Amino acid sequence: MEVTVTVNGTDYTHDVEPRLLLVDHVRTNVGLTGTHIGCDTTSCGACTVLLDGVPVKACTVLAVQADGCAVTTVEGLGADGSHPVQAAFKEEHGLQCGFCTPGMMLVATALLEENPDPTDDDVRWAISGNLCRCTGYMNIVKAIRAAASATAPVG
Amino acid sequence: MTTIPKPTTPPEIGGIGHSVKRHEDDRLLAGQGNFLDDHVLPGMLHMAILRSPVPHARINSIDTSAATALDGVVAVVTGELLAQYNLAWMPTLSGDTQAVLATDKVRFQGQEVAAVIATDPYTAEDALELIDVDYELLPVITSPQQAMADGAVVIRDDKEGQTTNHVYDWESGDAAETDAAFAQADRVVTLETHYPRSHPAPLETCGCLADVNSTTGQATIYLTSQAPHAHRTVFAMVAGLPEQNIRIISPDLGGGFGNKVPVYPGYVVATAASLVLQRPVKWVESRTENLISTGFARDYYMKGELAVTDEGRILALRVNMLSDQGAFYSDAQPTQFRAGLFHVVTGSYDYPAAHVKCAGAYTNKAPGGVAYRCSFRITEASFMIERLVQTAAYELGIDPAEFRLKNFIQPEQFPYETPTGFLYDSGDYPTALRTALGEVGYEELRAEQARLRDEGKLMGIGIAHFTEAVGAGPSKKYDILGLKMIDSAELRIHPTGKAILKIGVKTQGQGHETTFAQIVADELGIPVTDIKVMHGDTDNTPYGLGTYASRSTPVAGAATAVVSRELAEKAKKIAAHLLEASDQDIELANGQFSVKGTPGKSVTIQDVALAAYTNLPDGMDYGLEGVHYYDPPNLTYPYGSYVVVVDVDPETGVWKVRRMVALDDCGVRINPMIVEGQIHGGLTEGFAKSSMQWITFDEEGNCIGSNLMDYLIPTAWETPRFELLATCTPSPHHPIGAKGVGESATVGSPAAYVNAVIDALAHLGVRNIDMPLLPDRVWSAIQSAQGSSA
């Protein structure tokens, strides 16, 4: 089946099997490997992308379901690290191995759109679908709060 | 002296003590990490492994014809085929053998039986369903006790002369001295506990991309490996490929925690397949495969006895341990030590006698045991002694903090030789514990606990004071498969004053590209951002034994400091030449070489670097580089005091952490920010294991915990917040006084959480609940103690 997905602003058209998972489509056909695979039971969130702006687990969406949709991956946050969420993660040591980080950052980006001034609990709740094995979440929460402060409207 | 030393370099140089932001973050934050599965090679094929659904069975036949016929399948490999190349079995890191693909029997649920190589991963998985295996079920052994019982079915009937399921015996300490001390005791405190099976489960699973080219003779193997050089040597031995033609590239790793130390059957099959098919073969395991078959952690049954006086002095310790090794003995641990460093179980306390007796058994489960930040079984040991000490305090009616303070090894006793042969290098335990207790408000909490008890509410304060033993290790005692546990650093400074450092260890998130550069920056004054660190590619890094058991900073970090100092010595001579002064009069500080007593005369390290290629004194070799292989004189001994406060709901047994205060002393901290991150991660692992995260088996040998719905990794919502403190007692024998910290919190914290919950119930007479402290277990303990039934 032919699907056209707009990934980080660029259209990609491919002929795919219905069973192809969106995460495999992004990694293999579109060729963006920043979105990761960490489990096989929809449990870990390493595969998180924004589907029309909404964070979803790309391992539990079919590529054919994303036909005509906009997908944002971590690469869409930019390559120079200047996105406020990226900058905050670096400043606050919000990553160690970096495998869960793309998912965390995309969830953070969506959270801050909806709630520009989240509390620690708001942040922990928002990322409770994303597992991290390295950081114990402390600095991830710090980073997301810092990103919120950095993007807070002035005055 | 326990105060934290201040950095001696300015932030622009970023030497030791600065929380330099990480170099590796730039690519990871942009989604440009190079993880194993991100690699694509032309003509690449994909491999999937068929695994046994049953835990113990004879294989009568395997029919692969339907799988082979599937469109897109290039080859199907069985053990029978591998046997023709002598590859059906491989050596393990513990001197045993392990099946690559099963030939005669399967010995654990999830064991590798066949492999499909296809043009894409989906097709490979389709083909697995078409392979028909005829299993003849055999009796199943699901515990080491069952394994050691008379008449138990022999799992390893492949081994000549193996008539039981016994794997090893090992002991340490002095039995006679210990018995004598026990005879003197007023009381013997006993604790039996099972440290359940757990799994490192790094977020990135294991995998391999093997590219063997017979024309060039080169085997390039991308591997999720924490020890690429050791793996290269093992590959050379197992596959018979010449070692100079094997290049192991361990790329960005999405966590390791010991899971990426063993050599897995998938690696061998993928490499063999690539050799035969002459195309790259990629194998990336699923999470289920990772949990059910790769190196698990723990599974020790321990009984501890503490001989004490009524006044609360420890006289001696006796420990008996039986380990569940799974179907193959494949632990990565120093050869002489069959139970790793478990004999450090004497802990942080001063007493003259101990005896530790260990045995291991085969069971119908995945092989492993040494993993998950265990520091070679120190997680198990530390848990045992801290739980035992807590129990002793209750039985003697002494406050658990007081009991520890009374028995601590005192600062003036270091270096301290323990009854089982460790020489602890330095420490100030009383300051650590008092500081942590002060921070948490221990006295007030005890008063609150008393008040709450009157209201029928349950609140507990748990303490753990652990001593680690890391940085394996001195060549006299430590080797893995004969390879001495040295590690290395190779440093080269370029004409423009920039540097490249190549190390033998392999980061999986610990930030080596930043911290190791900081060591060089500290010694030579080259700005940390001018130093590139390379790791993981065996073709261009010096030989090392890899990163696990918190050994990177103690061993490779030491090598880095030593080689930097060697270059500093040569640099001083070059500076003397440039400054027309005598070698002895040159001083180096923050990258400036100056002449003693002559202010205003100086050259920079950058000037010296250029001179190393353009303007040298007669007789001196050009270039500015060196390599050092460091053989540590001793292990290092980081330690900590952890205090956890919990509230327990007596109606349901659910418990919540109210506070977690963690004081760590790991000697000098290269990068405090990174050290704290390591500790956060370990404290979370301790919480996970104490509350929910375990692998267990039902009576039929089915693995429960083979996917993330059953193997519970806490989210940010359940995970407590942590309050970190620090003291610093440098290691006297380490070149920069650092001790390493990667595994400390995983080692020390489980006992703190468990002690807290037990403390909440101690007044009811509860003394032990095995991990994980499921609400049911807590509730049942309360019911039993109160003598009521539901």
Added chain:
Amino acid sequence: MFPSKFDYVAARSVDEAIAAKADGDDVRFLAGGQSLLPMMKTRLATPAKLVDINPIPGLDTLERSNGTLRVGALVRHADLARSDLTFGAVASAAPWISDPLVRNRGTLCGSVSHCDPEGDWNSVLLATGADVVARGRNGERVVPITDFVTGVFTNSLADDEMVTEVRIHVPAGNAGGSYQKLERKVGDYATVAVAAHLELAGDGTISRAGLALTAVAPINTKVTAAEALLTGEAPSDDLFAEAGELAAQASEPRSDVRGSAEWKRNVVRVFTRRALGAAAAEARAPTKG
């Protein structure tokens, strides 16, 4: 890891969806897919065809009308968690369905149709009362939730029928509800959960009580004995404790890796008391308007 092969139809209307479902054997609807796709990835489910209803317009109705909360087939759990239109046990349960990412895709109607005894929504609906609207080739019919859930992963839909919406009964007067869920971590199914719904008469006594249990019986279970006990009585701790006893007796938990049957039964008792207490407190609170 990957589903087996299947055909795929993206339906643009309910009629097209129903026709595609009826065309062939082993055809399933795909809405959120957060229960179905994981089962397909482990190959526990291997449908020959999936009919995707996501493109169908008009299925995302979330509104109050005629004393019901209408929840269309494409209303996601996250929509309910965010909405001001929810109440009582519905509002209490919504944030606790699975995890935030799954809530962004999964649907209430999908959950209800799935009939997983460890699923939360069916207990909530059994407590509040609800009707399931199903459309098939023979037209539309309305099935009370009590008739809809017939067994483990089994509902009363005919082969050609699709759930287009669920209508949750909205109480008229003072009412309150609560969903007490014991989960081992976010994203885990309930170990034990209790849905409580209370409506109070003018004199403060309970005019209607709904109580249902998750994960402690073969299917989500309405505790009719407890409901009968509560009806007509004044709310009190002792009354709720008694109801808890009845709920515990009505449950049939199994001992497993989560805990023993005895302990689960105890949690049913405790959570029933707490859920009813919270429901009563909400019912007596001044209306938010």
